[in-house]
Amino acid sequence: MRGLTHFITTWVPIILFVAIVFMIYQEANQPETIYVGEGATEASELHPVVEKAKNELVDQASKKDIDVMITDEVRSKERQDELYARGRTTEGTVVTHAQGGESYHNYGLAIDYAIKNNNGNVLWDIHYDGNNNGESDWFEVAEIAKEIGFEWGGDWQHFKDYPHLQMTFGLSINELQKGYRPPPDK
Incomplete structure (x- = not known):
């Protein structure tokens, strides 16, 4: 005892x-996440941190005489499926490997960009040097984005998605599909 x-x-x-x-x-x-529930709907707007970073990106690029145009932000799953079909079941070239629900765009965590030239034309030319500093404007924008905290699709190994920028907040697509989300102030 x-x-x-x-x-x-x-x-x-x-x-x-x-x-x-x-x-x-x-x-x-x-990881600081919020569980919003299994089968949570996709986002209707950019995550506040991504929105702020997007605005900072445009501002910083402007200071280098680069006119960045944000060409895509939040996408519905239906829109994502339309893009996925390109080059597969519809005309065009493959622009994404993500089906609806498999893209950070569907959760308000990604944006796409292009460059506008001095005439206001939108360019998808990754070699264009509109500010005449000897560097590609596209890559200059990508470097600014990475410094701000974005992941750049041009760094991906298997599919180079040069217009794509995302912030994952440490969450996988699988976790997002299960209903986990970064808090709005993260």
Whole structure:
């Protein structure tokens, strides 16, 4: 009996303390996400952090005499499926490998961009140097975007998506499909 009393008075508090510290540590190291529910609908607007970063990107590029045009933001799953069909079941070239619900655009976490020249024409030419500094405007914008916190599709290994910028907040498409979202202030 004395051994049991000694165990309870000595080891149980230590075990409880370690368990509480472990739980606090686990909670602190979890990605900051919000669970909005299984089968949550797609976004209707850009995440506030992405919106702010988009505006900063346009502003910083303008300071380098680059006119950035945001060509796409939030997409519905139906629109994503239309784009996915290009070059597969409809005319055109393949522009995405993501079907509806498989793109960060569907969750308000991605934008696409192009460059406008001095005449206001939208260019998809990744080699265009409109500010005449010897560097591609497209790549200059990509570097600015990465400094702000975007991931650039031009860095992808298997499919170079040069117009694409996204912020994942550490969430996979699978997690987004399950209803997890970054908090609005992250």
